[in-house]
Amino acid sequence: TVHSKFQSIYSMGEFIGAQLQLDCGPLLGTFVGTVVDVSNEKVTLRDASRNGLPSDTSEVTLHRSSIVSIVMLQSKDALAAAATTSASTETAKQQPKKQQLTATSASATSAAAIAKQQRTAEKLMSIPNATPAYICSSPPVKAPSHFSGSNKKKQQQPKDSPMQQQQQQRGVTPTRKTPIGEQQYRQQQDTSASVPGNNGGSAFVPYRGSKLPQQNASAQKQQPRHNAFSMSAGDMMDDFDFEGNLALFDKQAFYAMVDSGQTPEPDLVRTAQPPQPEPKLRPDQSVLLPGGAAPAAPSIQVPCKVDCQFATDVGLPVPSVTEELRVAVLSAADKAGLTAARLAEAFGRSASEFLVQQMGGASRLQPGNQHQLPQVAVLVGPGRRGLMGLSMARHLANKEVRVHVYCSERELAASSELAQEVQLFRTTGCPVVHSCRDLPWLLDYIVLATSEPDSPEHTLALWCRSNRAPVVGVCPQQRNPARLECKINLQYCLPVPVDAGYGSTYLVDAGITKHVYRQVGILYASPFGHRSVVQLHAAN
Template sequence: MNDDWLGKTVSISCGSLGHYQGVIKAVHLEGQTITLKDVFQNGKPCKMPSLTLSANSIEDINFLEVKSSDMAKKSGTPSTSTVMKRKSRPVAENLASAAATKLKTTQPARFSPAIQAVLAGQGSNAYNRGSPRKSWMEGNGEHRVPNRRERERMRDEECFQEINEVEMSEEFDFESNLALFDKRLVLEEISDNIAANQPDVVRLVDCNKRKPEAKYRNDENVLMSVPAQYRPIETGEEPPPGEYVTDSGLIVPAISIELRNTLEAKLKEHGISAERMTELMARSAVELAIHLFGGAHRLNPSNNHQVPLVVILVGPNRAGVFGLATARHLDSQGVRTAAYLPDVPHYPAHVAQELNLYKLSSGKVCTKTESLPQGPVDLVINAMEDHDMWMQERQQPWLKAAQKWILKACPRVNVMALDPPHSPDEALLPTKICLVPGLPLWQGDQFNASAAKIYSANMAIPKKLYQAPLGKM
């Protein structure tokens, strides 16, 4: 007799324990218990597959008659339907069948019971959203115009009514269906359609088969103009020592030390003195220094808490003159400067002249490394080595002391070298930027392997003067 209750849907009230609904799975008369499956507790699905209730906790029990479709929804087992795959057809047949598809009748839309009751009226008695002033029939046969609230309610019921569509048991697999797409086959069909002279496909393919156009950068001229000259300076030196290439593609020829000395002597004859070249070199060095220590915003008067500090290592030579002039220009910009020089009884005349000018500024002059800043430094300018005496200068105690200071006090600081010597050996300090006056000297392959970048200061030398030392002007 226990089997007569199996499969029945019941609703059991257990008082404070809650309300349960489900299908009877088993009845135990000896233990006075009942086991339910597909259980709903207080209207929510239960996480457990089955639930056993004692007869002592049951206050009321009712048997329910549930349709098979409703049971499928409650049990979470959706019904399935077989979807037939449509046979693949060429593109032309799909386009041709598009018009015939529009002529097929569609399934009438489902409306709410209120809307169906309204539409049950014949002809002009039916509610028409486009013409709300037409007569509307109520259930008692009275004709009147629906008010605004009724029209809104009927609209909401039509829009948000429950649609009982057939649920799919499996989700659509996009990856597997995408794998079924044969791109080569589609392209062959398009090619066949082109051969068949079908205009609807030919127009699309012709647009895609346009010849590729040339692409231009946003700063490139698209109009035809004079060809660019990537070699603006010709020295005529044979054989040429080497060439450098800028970021924009310009070719800068390198010169030998002999041609450089001859060129400077020729410049003095035309009025370009060493003092003028020193000032131009110092201005170029200041522009690079401002870029290296963070930009011009650090020189803003409101940024007194972060005034940059630059240390200039000066030697008693031509590079030292460039260094002292650079320190003087930086001090005029509001930069804190400290110049380190060797402690010698007498300096060369051109070095002493620049030193006297620098002492008139607010910069600091040091002859010992102990007087140099021991804290963070924004930039170090190396102007200690000369082209002729660099081997002897590297053996001097003052130069070794400066090298030891920078490697100990600020090993990660940016270093800018002013007119470094033509040396086959490694650089004295790890240099990031080298600034040279005019055309650079060829530093060889060892210099190219380093991380330093060469910047050429524009000394405003006429192009024809580069040919003068060789007698070609």
């Protein structure tokens, strides 16, 4: 029967004792209980539950205005019939309990005998070096038949010693180790707990079977689950204080304990570290040497005083030489067939590739990138430095770099080799100018391959300082009379110490052979590897 909230509540007086379901909206929820009282403004329920959870109080009172709808679940007569049935069932359940009480009263008559056994046990335990014992308050429990396993033959049990037989006759059971299966069986059967000493306990049940007693699965499922659903609704509504509990945890102390090798639990055993695998070797490491260590790289030995010790990126040592020793190497190379033009060609090829990478490489030199090609100005003079600068300019021009060469008319008329190289450079279509005013201002690099600026007030020195492009020096002088600040200085053969204003030192492979170095007393080993230009770092 469904009653609307608009019906008079006085008509519900006949429902006192019935079980109703009251819907109080989403805020209060749904209440189910037995009606015990009805007034003009409120309804009182007994044994009520809210949203399926039992209430904390024995009675719940609801106001009339909060009730949305009412549904009768069981009438007063139906509840009375159910109560009569449950009472008869409870009477049937209490009969075994009465029999148990009778058995308990019968066991009380043997209290005097049990007390006598306890006094006997106390006398035995007062004997020095006596064996500890359990006091038996009840006769030994016979083990179930399924303890013997699937084998139906009676297993032979070990005989007790004479001392153990005497103790059994006196009412004392000797201490024995109880198997784990027997302890589980005792706990499941709810037998009397055994307490060592003078407080009494249960007797020892021998267990020699091969299988543990199996519990009935259906019986376990039918057991009540009051422990799981006995929590009140108020306890579950309380919020957990996460911030307060987090403040109690000291993370720094915990991390320090873990780092020191300690563990939070004393019985926690730290697992052993697995064996570390053997390190994998690179292709340049030897499998015959211990640890795969590579053999010591051959070093360069020079017959002069080393003013500055250099080293490559991979750590290969490169000593510095004097200007006189480098002139001797170049003279020996010229006698071997490596003329100045050949050395300049090898130097220009390696140095131009290095400079292209410094300007952006493939991102700048592309067929579809004609609007932002790199632009370089090369300042050349007489001698080997001028020839190397012109070789660099020609190779850069062949890579579509916009190159502008500066060479004075006086120096061009004084050197035939320089005039020949300038004529070869003109075939690239790039301009050759004789005044620094004709050079462009927007440049990527300035290559200084001349010793003409001999003072800070020189025209070329003033122009280089006024232009913002970085300067690259080609085999610069040891001193810096023009006080120019270079970003890179390129050297060949072996490095010569130069002024710190020339920037980072790079060594260029010019193709000089070991035989040429050996003629001047240098034990040479190539520091280049797979590259043509390597950077040198000062070790001292």
